[in-house]
Amino acid sequence: MDLGLTSYKGIASIVGDIINLRVSDVAAMSTPPRNRDLAVIEQNGEFFSLAQIIKLSDNLVSLQAFSGTKGLSNNASVRFLGETMQAIYSENIFGRIFNGSGVPIDNGPGLTQEPKVAINGPTVNPTARVLASRMIRTNVPMIDVFNCLVESQKIPIFSVAGEPFNKFLGRIGVQADADVVIFAGLGLIFDDYYGFKKMFEDAGVMSRTVMYVNLASDPVVERLMVPDLALAVAEKLAVEEGKRVLVLMTDMTAYADAMKEIGIAMEHIPSNRGYMGDLYSQLARRYEKACDFRGAGSVTILSVTTMPGNDVTHPVPDNTGYITEGQFYLHNGVIDPFGSLSRLKQHVIGKQTRDDHSQIMNTMIRYYSEGVEAEQKQAMAFDLSEFDHKLLKFSQLFKQQFMRLDISMELEPALDACWVLLAECFDKEEVVIKQALKDKYWAGTDGKVSA
Numbered sequence: 114m115d116l117g118l119t120s121y122k123g124i125a126s127i128v129g130d131i132i133n134l135r136v137s138d139v140a141a142m143s144t145p146p147r148n149r150d151l152a153v154i155e156q157n158g159e160f161f162s163l164a165q166i167i168k169l170s171d172n173l174v175s176l177q178a179f180s181g182t183k184g185l186s187n188n189a190s191v192r193f194l195g196e197t198m199q200a201i202y203s204e205n206i207f208g209r210i211f212n213g214s215g216v217p218i219d220n221g222p223g224l225t226q227e228p229k230v231a232i233n234g235p236t237v238n239p240t241a242r243v244l245a246s247r248m249i250r251t252n253v254p255m256i257d258v259f260n261c262l263v264e265s266q267k268i269p270i271f272s273v274a275g276e277p278f279n280k281f282l283g284r285i286g287v288q289a290d291a292d293v294v295i296f297a298g299l300g301l302i303f304d305d306y307y308g309f310k311k312m313f314e315d316a317g318v319m320s321r322t323v324m325y326v327n328l329a330s331d332p333v334v335e336r337l338m339v340p341d342l343a344l345a346v347a348e349k350l351a352v353e354e355g356k357r358v359l360v361l362m363t364d365m366t367a368y369a370d371a372m373k374e375i376g377i378a379m380e381h382i383p384s385n386r387g388y389m390g391d392l393y394s395q396l397a398r399r400y401e402k403a404c405d406f407r408g409a410g411s412v413t414i415l416s417v418t419t420m421p422g423n424d425v426t427h428p429v430p431d432n433t434g435y436i437t438e439g440q441f442y443l444h445n446g447v448i449d450p451f452g453s454l455s456r457l458k459q460h461v462i463g464k465q466t467r468d469d470h471s472q473i474m475n476t477m478i479r480y481y482s483e484g485v486e487a488e489q490k491q492a493m494a495f496d497l498s499e500f501d502h503k504l505l506k507f508s509q510l511f512k513q514q515f516m517r518l519d520i521s522m523e524l525e526p527a528l529d530a531c532w533v534l535l536a537e538c539f540d541k542e543e544v545v546i547k548q549a550l551k552d553k554y555w556a557g558t559d560g561k562v563s564a
Contacts, residue, residue, distance in 0.1 A: 120155065120190040125173065127182050129378035130334050132164065134174045134191050146193045149233060152176055156189040163214055164191070165198060165334075168379065177334040177375065179214050199229035200342045202349050207293075208319040210310070213327040213335025215342050232338075232345040236401040243405040248461040249359065249413060252288045254515045254527040255448040259474055260441065260455035261462060262289075264357060265405035267414040268455065269365065269433050272443040273423045281443060281518050282361050282417055283309050287316040288521065291359035291413070293350055294318065297343040298326040299336050300367035336371040344402040344412070351410035358410060360403075363417035365396070369429045385428045393432045400436045447516040450478050466524060469550045473531045476546050477511065480535075484508025500543070507538040532556045 123135045132154070136146075146152070146166055154161045154176075161180070168175035176191070200215050201224045210219040217224055247264040248257075256262055272278040279301075286294045286309075296313075298306055306326055313319050325343045327336040343360055350356040362368075369392060376389040384390040405411040420430045423444070434440065442452035462470045484504040491497060491505065514520070514530060522530065535544050536556035544551065 120192050122188065122190050124187045124189060124191075127185060127187070129374070130178050130181050130332060131167075131375070131378045132176045132178055132182065132185070132191075134176065136172050136174055146174055146195075149197050151194045151196060151198055153192045153194060154178060154185070154189055155192065156185060161185060161189060165338075166193075167375075175379065177337075179332055179334050179338075181332045181334075198232050198338060198341070200232055200345045201227045202230040202346055203227040206323050206346065207321060208323075210324040210326060211342065213325070213331060213338045213342070215325075215338070218326070230345050230349050232341040234345065234348070236398070237404045237406065241407060243407050244460070245405055245457050246460050246464070247357075247405075247411070248465050249357070250290045250524060251285050252521045252523055253285065253448075253518075254520060254522050254530075255450065255453070256285075256441070256455075257524045258470075258515070258527050258531065259450055259478065260439065260453050261458040261466075262413070262415065262455065263457040263461055264411040264413050265403050266439075266455070266457050267400040267403035267416075267437045268439050268441065269416045269418040269430075269437055270441045270443050271418055271420055271425065271430055271452075273420055276443050277446065277518060278417045278419070278443050279305050279308065279363055280312075282363055282415070283312040284518075284521075285415065286322070286359070286361050287312060287318055289359050290357075292321065292356040292410070293347070293358045294322045295343045295347050295358060295360045296322065296324045296326075297339045297360065297362040298324070298328075299339055299362065299364055300327060300329050300371070301363070302329050333371045333374055336368060337375070340368065340399045344399060344414075347412045348402060348404075351404075351412050352406055353409075355410040358412050360412060360414045361416070362414065364419050365416050365433065366419045366421070366429045369396070388428045392428055393435070396429075396432055397436045400433075443518075446518060447512070448518070450481060450516070467528055469528060469532075469554050472546050472550055473528055473554075476535070476544065477515075477531050480504060480507050480539075481511050484511070503538050503543075507534065510534055510538065529554075529556075 121136050124132055125135045126133045148166055148169060150166045152164045154164050162178045164176040164178045166174060167177050205227060209217055209221055212218045245263045245265045249262045249264055251257055251262055270278055313322050325339045327339045340362060347358040347360050351358050372395060373388050381389050403412050403414045418430050418433050421427050438456040439454040442449040484507050487501040487504040532554050533556040541555055
């Protein structure tokens with residue numbers, strides 16, 4: 114039986130974007146439908162939507178309709194294609210924009226004849242991975258100096274609605290020294306999508322960028338496909354072409370909400386706050402695609418996870434924190450140095466960077482913390498010591514020179530700027546750093562680092 118040519122009728126029910134099809138002769142099929150296989154839905158002899166099998170139960174086949182089910186009748190027919198979802202993969206995908214079905218939406222040339230790669234493949238065996246040891250420079254001081262982004266790392270930006278996290282994510286995509294940037298937009302409003310597109314075009318980096326976009330007005334089902342499309346292509350580029358790939362995803366909370374919506378339509382039993390019980394494993398399956406491949410390239414994942422109500426215990430950020438290797442906290446328009454953490458930074462600090470990196474990083478954060486305490490003492494009308502006034506000056510200048518999101522500075526000049534700021538606010542004897550490093554790097558009266 115040729116499944117690609119045989120149409121099946123017998124839609125038992127339509128719930129949201131879920132179609133339940135009753136097939137009486139599943140066991141008799143030479144190639145029975147499999148979970149995650151694709152199907153084509155036709156109505157009145159015309160193509161209606163692409164769909165994916167998401168559940169098999171006896172003779173009942175449940176499918177997700179990519180384009181929704183509005184206007185679909187129970188008399189529609191289904192053709193099983195016998196293959197899983199595939200992403201277009203060739204040198205012609207660079208600079209292109211695709212939707213959640215992997216179809217170009219930028220009015221460019223068609224790519225239907227290009228090679229394809231299957232999505233939803235297994236993650237790499239941990240024993241075959243290479244220990245992360247190379248830094249991805251972003252020219253963002255709050256990342257490069259204080260919480261390095263390391264190749265093969267998976268790390269989220271925790272933020273809340275209203276913060277400029279998308280603008281910040283796009284800037285990292287423009288400035289990062291990765292070979293390829295793959296962008297995955299999940300439930301974006303059009304303004305955000307256009308902002309990313311324009312940012313990449315204006316910076317002249319579209320030639321090394323591939324975009325997969327699901328807008329808020331697009332079908333929810335396609336939102337679930339976007340990360341898998343992006344990560345399948347990223348993995349292929351890293352393994353076969355040795356590329357250092359940076360995958361940017363926003364917003365993973367919208368992705369989790371889409372899973373919840375589909376789960377409710379499937380009548381799955383919800384867990385915490387309505388999310389399905391497999392939320393952790395579904396997120397981990399995507400994040401674990403981050404890998405440094407032995408003898409090849411790497412895949413690094415930087416995502417945005419918004420926290421509803423600024424609640425870090427919300428199921429999405431809470432589960433994400435157990436999977437990823439740190440996080441960046443973006444609130445009040447800055448990257449918070451206290452809540453942010455990169456658990457892999459010790460693999461590159463002082464090894465791929467200057468010998469003063471570790472010491473200067475810890476010293477700057479310590480004095481900024483003490484400066485915040487001095488601000489609190491001042492607000493409560495406590496008497497301040499001479500050193501407290503120095504800390505106040507330091508914390509204010511630290512915010513201006515390092516914490517603003519629009520600051521762009523390479524790592525070495527940023528380390529030099531740290532020494533200059535210390536010399537501007539404190540006496541050399543007051544600063545607790547190894548004497549050898551102070552003798553080597555302490556800034557002179559001309560405001561330049563001696564080394």
